[in-house]
């Protein structure tokens with residue numbers, strides 16, 4: 001971890017109380033200082049080993065990227081790769097997404113990526129799902145006007161649950177497909193680590209874009 005300190009900008013423990021965490025970790029980032037430019041900032045939540053963010057950052061050098069991940073082991077792999085390849089436009093936050101508002105200014109993020117977020121079945125875990133109304137409220141605070149959430153999943157019921165939550169929380173849903181790899185969006189798609197596994201199993205991939213519409 002110490003060897004990756006130039007790209008790791010936040011480390012926080014899992015927290016139960018967001019209000020308490022806001023006081024403990026509050027350290028709003030200055031993106032211009034962080035990246036050395038005014039380019040738009042996008043974020044992936046749950047970046048895992050970082051294959052997706054790595055490819056996205058290479059594809060779009062005029063954008064900046066934040067990779068958020070709870071688990072230290074996997075984010076370490078992602079950071080080592082970015083450092084090894086000298087990718088200049090990615091920084092990492094080893095924190096739970098729940099405390100993102102402690103670090104990211106309101107209305108500062110132009111796009112969020114949710115790739116194969118864990119579905120967490122059952123009503124007891126509903127609040128922990130990364131597309132639950134609780135998280136969508138957080139994202140709505142962080143996203144710029146017209147900001148977008150790009151979601152992919154292999155799980156049909158989770159996808160339907162997410163679509164319902166977007167509609168209920170002020171997002172307009174577009175570019176929906178229930179079979180990404182046989183759709184018009186396949187060509188531009190970047191395959192993530194989990195996606196590669198699901199594809200090898202012959203599973204269809206669900207994909208949508210949720211656009212924030214402020215009243």
Ligand SMILES: C[S@@+](CC[C@H](N)C(=O)[O-])C[C@H]1O[C@@H](n2cnc3c(N)ncnc32)[C@H](O)[C@@H]1O
Nearest residue numbers: 046047048069070071096097115116192193194
């Ligand atoms: C199923 S993996 C998908 C990894 C990667 N996005 C991919 O598509 O290959 C989900 C990742 O989200 C992370 N995660 C789950 N809940 C999170 C949260 N609340 N905040 C940040 N990361 C989270 C997990 O640690 C895990 O690495």
